[in-house]
Structures are given as C-alpha cells and as structure tokens.
Amino acid sequence: xxxxxxxxxxxxxxxxxxxxxxxxxxxxxxxxxxxxxxxxxxxxxxxxxxxxxxxxxxxxxxxxxxxxxxxxxxxxxxxxxxxxxxxxxxxxxxxxxxxxxxxxxxxxxxxxxxxxxxxxxxxxxxxxxxxxxxxxxxxxxxxxxxxxxxxxxxxxxxxxxxxxxxxxxxxxxxxxxxxxxxxxxxxxxxxxxxxxxxxxxxxxxxxxxxxxxxxxxxxxxxxxxxxxxxxxxxxxxxxxxxxxxxxxxxxxxxxxxxxxxxxxxxxxxxxxxxxxxxxxxxxxxxxxx
Amino acid sequence: xxxxxxxxxxxxxxxxxxxxxxxxxxxxxxxxxxxxxxxxxxxxxxxxxxxxxxxxxxxxxxxxxxxxxxxxxxxxxxxxxxxxxxxxxxxxxxxxxxxxxxxxxxxxxxxxxxxxxxxxxxxxxxxxxxxxxxxxxxxxxxxxxxxxxxxxxxxxxxxxxxxxxxxxxxxxxxxxxxxxxxxxxxxxxxxxxxxxxxxxxxxxxxxxxxxxxxxxxxxxxxxxxxxxxxxxxxxxxxxxxxxxxxxxxxxx
Numbered sequence: 235x236x237x238x239x240x241x242x243x244x245x246x247x248x249x250x251x252x253x254x255x256x257x258x259x260x261x262x263x264x265x266x267x268x269x270x271x272x273x274x275x276x277x278x279x280x281x282x283x284x285x286x287x288x289x290x291x292x293x294x295x296x297x298x299x300x301x302x303x304x305x306x307x308x309x310x311x312x313x314x315x316x317x318x319x320x321x322x323x324x325x326x327x328x329x330x331x332x333x334x335x336x337x338x339x340x341x342x343x344x345x346x347x348x349x350x351x352x353x354x355x356x357x358x359x360x361x362x363x364x365x366x367x368x369x370x371x372x373x374x375x376x377x378x379x380x381x382x383x384x385x386x387x388x389x390x391x392x393x394x395x396x397x398x399x400x401x402x403x404x405x406x407x408x409x410x411x412x413x414x415x416x417x418x419x420x421x422x423x424x425x426x427x428x429x430x431x432x433x434x435x436x437x438x439x440x441x442x443x444x445x446x447x448x449x450x451x452x453x454x455x456x457x458x459x460x461x462x463x464x465x466x467x468x469x470x471x472x473x474x475x476x477x478x479x480x481x482x483x484x485x486x487x488x489x490x491x492x493x494x495x496x497x498x499x500x501x502x503x504x505x506x507x508x509x510x511x512x513x514x515x516x517x518x519x520x521x522x523x
Numbered sequence: 524x525x526x527x528x529x530x531x532x533x534x535x536x537x538x539x540x541x542x543x544x545x546x547x548x549x550x551x552x553x554x555x556x557x558x559x560x561x562x563x564x565x566x567x568x569x570x571x572x573x574x575x576x577x578x579x580x581x582x583x584x585x586x587x588x589x590x591x592x593x594x595x596x597x598x599x600x601x602x603x604x605x606x607x608x609x610x611x612x613x614x615x616x617x618x619x620x621x622x623x624x625x626x627x628x629x630x631x632x633x634x635x636x637x638x639x640x641x642x643x644x645x646x647x648x649x650x651x652x653x654x655x656x657x658x659x660x661x662x663x664x665x666x667x668x669x670x671x672x673x674x675x676x677x678x679x680x681x682x683x684x685x686x687x688x689x690x691x692x693x694x695x696x697x698x699x700x701x702x703x704x705x706x707x708x709x710x711x712x713x714x715x716x717x718x719x720x721x722x723x724x725x726x727x728x729x730x731x732x733x734x735x736x737x738x739x740x741x742x743x744x745x746x747x748x749x750x751x752x753x754x755x756x757x758x759x760x761x762x763x764x765x766x767x768x769x770x771x772x773x774x775x
Contacts, residue, residue, distance in 0.1 A: 374675035
C-alpha cells in the first residue's frame with residue numbers, strides 16, 4: 235500500500251441554516267494513485283473537496299497532510315494549496331483573466347516565482363494539456379471543454395502533488411472526456427496523485443485505482459475499485475448503479491478478474507466465441523494480423 | 524460590442540505594441556481636430572481604412588459598424604446646421620450652413636474613425652500595462668479587467684435565461700415581458716453574488732492574496748513601424764494643409 239498523503243479523519247461540517255453536509259467522514263488518499271469519490275448529486279462531494287485544500291475547515295475531526303494535522307494559518311494554507319491543487323466544476327468560476335496565458339500565470343506568480351520561471355511553467359502547462367494554440371486567445375471565446383482544460387492548466391502550472399477535480403467530465407462531449415482522461419493519465423505517470431469527484435460509476439470503474447463511495451455526508455466504503463463496485467447493496471444504498479461492464483460480467487455468471495474496459499470485455503467475448511464455434515464448419519473471420 | 528472585441532483579439536496587428544497604435548490613433552485624432560477638416564478628414568479616413576482593413580485585416584463592414592452608431596447621431600444633427608431659422612425668412616437653406624455642416628461632418632467622422640481603429644485593433648490585455656504606465660492605480664486596472672471578463676459571463680447568462688423564459692412564453696405581451704424582465708434581473712443579481720463567492724474559492728485555491736498578479740504580454744516597439752506612422756501622420760498633415768490652400772484658390 236502506498237503512503238497516505240492526505241486524509242480526512244471523522245470530519246463534520248454543517249452549513250449555516252443547519253444543512254448537515256458532512257457527518258463523521260473519513261477518507262484516505264494514497265500517494266500516486268487515482269481515487270474516485272463516487273456519490274449521487276447533492277451528497278456533499280464538493281463540500282468534501284473544499285475541505286481537502288483548506289477552503290472549508292471541519293467543525294469536528296481533522297485533516298491530515300503527510301500524516302500531520304494541518305494548520306489554517308495563512309502561510310501554511312498557501313503551502314498546502316501549492317501542493318494540493320483543486321479544479322472547480324465550473325471553469326467560469328475559476329478563470330478570472332481576459333487572456334488564457336495570463337490566467338495560467340496567476341498561480342505560479344502567487345507562489346512567488348519570477349516572471350521568467352512563471353513563463354516556463356505556463357508553457358509547460360499549456361503543453362501538458364495540448365492547448366498551446368489557445369495561449370493568446372480570449373478566455374470568453376473558448377468552448378466549455380477548452381475552458382475546462384485552461385482551468386486545469388492553471389492548477390497544473392503550480393505543480394501540485396495532489397490534483398483534485400470536481401466532476402471533471404461534466405459538460406464535456408465523448409471526445410473531450412477521452413482527451414481529458416489522457417491528459418490526467420499523463421499527469422499520474424509523472425507522479426501526481428489524482429482525486430476526482432463524480433457520480434459516473436462507469437468512469438470510476440474504468441479509470442480509478444480506488445473508489446470511495448460517498449452518500450449523505452459519509453464515506454460508506456473505500457477500497458479497491460472492483461471490490462467496492464461489485465457490492466450491489468452498497469451501491470443501492472448510495473443511490474448509484476452498478477457499472478455496465480460489471481453488470482454484464484455478473485449476468486454471465488461472474489469472473490475472478492472482470493474486464494476493466496470495453497476492449498477487455500470484447501477480447502474476452504471473442505475468446506469465448508472462438509471456443510464455442512470450434513466445431514462449426516463455416517469459415518471464421520480472419521483474426522487480426 | 525462582442526464582434527468588435529473579437530476583432531481586437533484576432534486581428535493581424537494584435538501583437539504590435541499598443542503604444543504604436545495609440546500614437547497613430549492619437550496623431551490622427553489630433554490632425555482631424557486641429558487641421559482644416561474638408562481636406563484632412565478624407566485623408567484621415569483613407570489612412571484609417573488602410574490601417575484597419577488593409578493592415579490589420581479587419582473587414583470593412585466591422586469598421587463601418589463601429590462608426591455607424593456615432594455616425595447616425597451625426598447625421599441626425601446635420602439638418603440643424605444646414606437650415607437656418609430667422610424671423611425674416613423663416614426656415615431657409617443657407618450655403619454657409621451647408622459648408623459648416625460639411626466641415627463638422629468631415630471633422631467628426633475622421634475623429635470617430637481614429638478611435639474606431641484603436642478599439643478594433645487593441646485587445647483589453649494590451650491596455651492594462653499601458654494604463655499602469657500612464658499612472659492608473661493597480662486596483663482600478665484590476666477591477667476594470669475583472670469587470671471586462673465578467674461582462675461576458677453575465678451576457679451569456681442573460682441570453683440563456685431570457686431564452687429559457689421565452690421558451691415558457693415569458694415574453695408574450697407587455698405585462699408578462701415586464702414581469703419576466705424583473706425576474707431576470709433578480710436572478711442575475713443572485714447568481715452574480717453566488718458566482719462571486721465561487722470565484723473567490725477558485726482564486727484562493729491558487730494562493731490569491733489580494734492582488735491579481737499575472738504575466739503581462741511582451742510587445743516590442745518596432746523602429747520602422749514608428750517611422751511609418753510618423754511619416755503617415757506628416758503626410759496627413761501636409762495633404763490637409765496644402766490641399767486646403769489649393770481648395771481656397773479654386774473656390775475664389
């Protein structure tokens with residue numbers, strides 16, 4: 235098991251007006267892995283994420299960073315937010331500058347980097363998200379998908395160790411989602427820990443290393459993706475459905491190691507198909523290569 | 524406004540130093556205001572056309588659109604200059620009035636065109652460092668830029684909300700339209716406040732400490748472009764002055 239970089243211990247948070255958002259919530263974020271915080275809409279996912287970078291302070295319980303309780307002093311908060319980057323769901327809530335380039339430069343300059351270093355960071359962030367052509371564009375002329383990538387670039391330019399994304403695929407088309415996941419995977423390969431909140435069980439199943447199922451302000455269960463998402467009763471209790479890939483595997487009788495992607499499932503079905511057609515005489519389609 | 528802004532961001536001269544554009548526009552404005560209008564005006568218009576359409580690659584239609592609104596005000600005031608009212612003759616057409624009208628027209632159009640060139644070719648981010656250098660305090664520039672950014676967010680919100688209202692027959696008849704409009708304004712206010720709070724969270728996530736520090740674009744002054752602008756301005760002044768003498772000779 236990888237070391238735990240960021241953790242929530244038994245935290246409570248009540249919004250003014252007595253709306254209980256978090257209730258005895260605990261969560262472990264392991265270094266270098268992809269964690270999906272899975273929960274229905276309005277379950278308090280965003281509230282949880284706002285605790286993970288110190289925007290909100292728990293009324294009970296504590297947040298541990300590198301195993302130590304965090305401080306909410308201004309300097310400590312800045313250091314924390316430099317290491318834990320939070321990307322909001324709505325990019326328009328994050329992009330304040332008229333130009334893409336300027337917006338991305340905001341974080342690095344606040345970290346106290348020189349203009350020269352900041353320029354380099356901006357270039358690298360633009361390259362990481364494959365949005366170099368957007369550098370000189372006006373923020374308000376971008377599409378939602380483009381804005382989203384600029385918002386992520388603005389956080390990546392700060393070189394966070396943990397990247398937290400709130401519903402990263404919301405509002406993106408299929409191609410946009412695929413591109414975003416590629417970019418995020420590249421970040422993880424480079425060593426960044428990824429956390430994303432979503433209500434999309436299929437995305438969590440195909441993409442995350444670990445899942446925390448979240449409902450009514452608590453984490454019901456956290457663990458390995460397949461193990462957690464195979465638990466039907468748990469998902470039902472959290473008002474979620476079983477991922478379609480698992481649904482099919484379970485309908486076919488279950489497997490020790492269920493396929494994690496559509497391709498893997500198809501491969502499995504092809505093998506199955508070739509076995510069952512073994513005795514037939516008509517010519518089979520030539521296998522690839 | 525949206526289209527004008529789009530041209531400012533995408534024209535061929537967007538990377539040119541804003542001071543160069545300010546020099547050209549300011550110089551042309553000065554010429555149009557101080558030199559004889561009947562000859563200077565047309566030359567200024569020609570130079571603006573060359574710079575905006577041929578140089579920066581902005582469609583002539585866009586230039587026309589920017590000039591249309593002030594131009595319309597200008598046209599509506601023309602009759603009052605051409606016609607003279609007196610107790611003896613009543614309302615009468617006067618040739619002197621016509622000349623005055625033409626002068627005013629030429630002068631105003633030239634001045635409007637100079638400014639139109641500037642707004643069409645210079646994006647807002649180019650203004651920020653220039654304003655700072657001119658001594659405008661940083662907070663004012665920041666607020667200006669933030670408002671600029673938010674205008675588009677709210678414009679989008681206004682359009683979608685009013686479309687949603689129209690889809691539910693909210694703008695059928697005056698009474699209902701007024702009611703819907705009131706609701707629209709109220710919802711915009713509420714959403715703006717909520718958005719402001721979320722923006723604060725977003726900025727805080729990037730270590731915002733009260734100052735919106737960003738990298739300023741780097742523009743380079745080009746000596747030959749400045750020389751070109753200088754000679755263009757001199758040409759305008761020369762044609763304006765000499766042409767006026769010629770015109771005076773022809774007229775007498």
